[in-house]
Amino acid sequence: MRGYRGQPTPLRVNGERLNGMLAQFDRIGRTAGGINRVAYSDADLAGRKFTLDLFRQSGLTPRLDTLGNIIARVPGTDAKLSPIMIGSHIDSVTDGGNYDGPVGSFSAIEVARSLAEQRVRLRHPIDVVVWQNEEGGTVGSQGFIGLLKPEDLSKVARSGKTLREGITLIGGDPDRIGESVKRKGDVACYIELHIEQGGLLERGSRQIGVVEGIVGLRWFEVTIKGFSNHAGTTPMDQRQDAMLAAARFTVAVNEAVRSEPGRQVATVGRMNVTPNTTNVIPGQVVMTIDLRDIDGAKLERFAARFRQIAKEIGDATRTEFSFAINANSQPALADPRVMDVVQASAAALQLTHQRMPSGAGHDAQEVAHIAPMGMIFVPSVGGISHSPREFTKPEDVAHGANVLLNAVIAADRALA
Amino acid sequence: MRGYRGQPTPLRVNGERLNGMLAQFDRIGRTAGGINRVAYSDADLAGRKFTLDLFRQSGLTPRLDTLGNIIARVPGTDAKLSPIMIGSHIDSVTDGGNYDGPVGSFSAIEVARSLAEQRVRLRHPIDVVVWQNEEGGTVGSQGFIGLLKPEDLSKVARSGKTLREGITLIGGDPDRIGESVKRKGDVACYIELHIEQGGLLERGSRQIGVVEGIVGLRWFEVTIKGFSNHAGTTPMDQRQDAMLAAARFTVAVNEAVRSEPGRQVATVGRMNVTPNTTNVIPGQVVMTIDLRDIDGAKLERFAARFRQIAKEIGDATRTEFSFAINANSQPALADPRVMDVVQASAAALQLTHQRMPSGAGHDAQEVAHIAPMGMIFVPSVGGISHSPREFTKPEDVAHGANVLLNAVIAADRALA
Structure with missing residues (x-):
């Protein structure tokens, strides 16, 4: 050369x-x-x-x-x-x-x-x-x-x-x-x-x-399981609200990705709620995160951080988070x-x-x-x-x- | 008598x-x-x-x-x-x-x-x-x-x-x-x-x-308009992410309702996202709040508070919130x-x-x-x-x- x-x-x-x-x-x-x-x-x-x-x-x-x-x-x-x-x-x-x-x-x-x-x-x-x-x-x-x-x-x-x-x-x-x-x-x-x-x-x-x-890319599909219940009769401190957990998680993922310099991006693009009715506390939410960066090690680090955040929010809201990987490119x-x-x-x-x-x-x-x-x-x-x-x-x-x-x-x- | x-x-x-x-x-x-x-x-x-x-x-x-x-x-x-x-x-x-x-x-x-x-x-x-x-x-x-x-x-x-x-x-x-x-x-x-x-x-x-x-009841249908864009190429600080705004709003509504004593309840039960695709920043979210309390004045106060919160989050996320009332019982x-x-x-x-x-x-x-x-x-x-x-x-x-x-x-x- x-x-x-x-x-x-x-x-x-x-x-x-x-x-x-x-x-x-x-x-x-x-x-x-x-x-x-x-x-x-x-x-x-x-x-x-x-x-x-x-x-x-x-x-x-x-x-x-x-x-x-x-x-x-x-x-x-x-x-x-x-x-x-x-x-x-x-x-x-x-x-x-x-x-x-x-x-x-x-x-x-x-x-x-x-x-x-x-x-x-x-x-x-x-x-x-x-x-x-x-x-x-x-x-x-x-x-x-x-x-x-x-x-x-x-x-x-x-x-x-x-x-x-x-x-x-x-x-x-x-x-x-x-x-x-x-x-x-x-x-x-x-x-x-x-x-x-x-x-x-x-x-x-x-x-x-x-x-x-x-950039490399990870697509996570996150399933959050709570407990569906009556929106009128269930006191706020007795809920296992999958929507609230999903919302906290969405905010936390955004904050985590923005908390350090760099061009990494994370997007919650899809959210499917069950039963998705005005007067019922959601029992389940399935949501996605699209995470991208040019640095493979950084992708790994954020992926681990998301799971840690999910654990903390799951404990706080009495919901269960589980992760599937729908796409993974280096x-x-x-x-x-x-x-x-x-x-x-x-x-x-x-x-x-x-x-x-x-x-x-x-x-x-x-x-x-x-x-x-x-x-x-x-x-x-x-x-x-x-x-x-x-x-x-x-x-x-x-x-x-x-x-x-x-x-x-x-x-x-x-x-x- | x-x-x-x-x-x-x-x-x-x-x-x-x-x-x-x-x-x-x-x-x-x-x-x-x-x-x-x-x-x-x-x-x-x-x-x-x-x-x-x-x-x-x-x-x-x-x-x-x-x-x-x-x-x-x-x-x-x-x-x-x-x-x-x-x-x-x-x-x-x-x-x-x-x-x-x-x-x-x-x-x-x-x-x-x-x-x-x-x-x-x-x-x-x-x-x-x-x-x-x-x-x-x-x-x-x-x-x-x-x-x-x-x-x-x-x-x-x-x-x-x-x-x-x-x-x-x-x-x-x-x-x-x-x-x-x-x-x-x-x-x-x-x-x-x-x-x-x-x-x-x-x-x-x-x-x-x-x-x-x-209890009296208010059903709000809240429409949040952002701007749909590519999840990979749009930097975090350039987004108008309707999902992030909806998530922040869901968390803030929950915190507001829990911030004072009483049996008032508020539930985000329904969320419909557009386009609802893993790799696209959501351009629109339509979500509901079910608010209930036995005190009509308290309902009015929280309804006003929700609109105030929406204004703040809309400004912070460069999204637009609009409210419709789908049910209203005293x-x-x-x-x-x-x-x-x-x-x-x-x-x-x-x-x-x-x-x-x-x-x-x-x-x-x-x-x-x-x-x-x-x-x-x-x-x-x-x-x-x-x-x-x-x-x-x-x-x-x-x-x-x-x-x-x-x-x-x-x-x-x-x-x-």
Whole structure:
């Protein structure tokens, strides 16, 4: 590996062309409620067709792997080197927007096109990838690193189709997904451009986020058992009120997470009360906590602290807390060398930038298992995402694609 | 009105016969989930038939008023006097027990039978009443005092039938309900025996509760509006979390109500969260508070305090609270003379007793609008009611009926 050297005259993509493609894409899956390109839906299929056409218009030759991921290779000059991989996804959540996914996917295509137009040959091959079904649990990228098991194929996606049906529908082969699996060394590095989906860049007036990693996540489902009783006849000191216990716990979890510096977040997002009637003391509450941080040790520490708090509140309210873990992902750290090339590219382009974690999950967290990973964030207006109000300004899209272009060139020099 | 004089040799009902009738009644509407004699259901109709037969076996001649209430009169010796009214209801909640209602209804019948068997003639007529549809909102007793309006007849009861349909089904006449309305002076006094539905008597080892009144009630529906956002990407200090606001409010309401002495109670029984998803900060919560106390001024004070707390928490969490009132009933105080005759009867029977409010609503709270009212409580085992586990010991049922018998005799002497 060679050290990174600055890029004194940065190249630029065709930002107008890129934003024009995004604007055209906005028509696909657009409904009154927002963009609906849920994986394996008709709109997703239409989106994939649009994207395959865009690859071809851009001089690339897309192929499908057995998982249904779309990949196009630009050859490099050194046949011994693994590819630098760039890309994102194009599927959306229900009632989402047009920026989460397409910005990174189309920018990766535009970067490959710009390199060819500007006759830049790199040592490494470039693989431009569009992962399938990111929003349904990073299915395509999980399969790519070998985490998708045959039994997972019977899981039902949001479209109502099983993964097996979905993979078949988009042109993959569910019985041969193992053939697409990559291992350490197969990919030189992976760089993904994405909208921030939060408000840090906007509030800090920064144009580029240099992602330090993707937070780890714990989803707890907490069941609190009290005793249902008459709201009129049961004195306050005789109650075993599951709602009161849940409320105290919600407040205490919030206070605990805010009691120390850092970017850790915890959210009580769901609460289901039994019997949920005005005049009955709740006998049971089931609630969730979503805990995230970039530091795995901190996640462990807060998880233990939540159980301790639950014990104390259970004792005080004569209720019983029990915990289930519904999701548990480790933080995925960006590679320092990839962060450096991203940051240096932003600097060379004279774009304001800052390092930051990603609070949302991305395909990059999967690829990080087998390759040095980095991400580039561009601002989301108002920090809004997964919403029809999701928006990133065209100039910010172009800035992000320019950083990606120059980061790829720099990584080509810096990495073995 | 003459002053009350003690009853040196109290009379007694046939407790075995009374409890035998209750045991037979337990078969009607019994399901795996508990007693289901919801008003206007087939089981309610079967229960009314059983009850009408019991009236007749007891030497009484029941009639139906136009509301469908069952009333039987025992003539008095003074034709100028209004009746002393005793009774309760026989309908149940969904999955309830056999004691809430039938204990008071059958005891009232037993009291009239015992008076006849023991050849006791009173000055006042006795009206033995079984109110229809108590659990659906004291419908029969509200109609009796003129609170049921023609437009109320289209309301749908828990059975799925409208009140109009229900009243027709049980033998009333919805177009002539006005003919059943009574006014001040029409009833000399009303005394209702009922199970406590709470645990005060059991914990205090008392056999009889002398009810001081029925608490007033406020039902608030509180809507909290925040802003829904991504649980991973939104920093803790940038949130407008409706769930956190609801939790703080729930804790603060509980603390406020417990911060001063008294028997006031407040319950957050229902909470509906939007979107109610693990990984989304809740944008809206709708929750209820059930506030009760025997003191109307205290209700007003706490209602104002809750709004003040909501304002403070709304400001602190950048959420908006709004209040709707879903129910608002004033406290119904027992008449001191009726309390006195109940208490003296318990004392004459050498039963331990205490004065206490009723935290639950009863037909007595309606009749209190037009007549001096009193209630007798007998212990609920474990304080449990509205449950298949509802139970009152046979000896306590008999104690209650004996107090009712002697209270009627004493009231006959004490009241004009």
